[in-house]
Amino acid sequence: MSPTFETIWALARQIPRGRVATYGQLARWAGNPRLSRVVGYAMHDAPPDVPCHRVVNRFGGLSDAFAPLGRESHRLLLQMEGVAFLPDGNVDLEQFQWPGPGRPHS
DNA sequence: AGTATGACATAGC
DNA sequence: AGCTATGCCATAC
8 A cells, every 4th residue: 555545544544523624634734735636545445444524625525426425424424423514515614624633732 | 658537626817 | 706727646447
């Protein structure tokens, strides 16, 4: 496996429960803000221990590629974790977007 | 081995 | 302010 994938998976795994992160942020923490595409691809190959449902695009919702898997599952999973959804069907990034691993300070 | 595509994002116009 | 073009890494053909 590529170290990039492992890095991305590690970051995704570090996402606290009830919080979501965007591809851009993961990519940024991975080392390159433009790695967003690779992040998505990493999610494609992401093992079950990676909460890919906590990884969303900058709109706050999973991409269409995840839709066939059941976007309701996505919403249900996040709701189960205490994440609120907007009427748009997207997560309230303003409230639930993960601040980042480099600033775990309250 | 090279080209094309992909769960996105940012910058430029 | 909205759209187009480009960047990045890895996989598939």
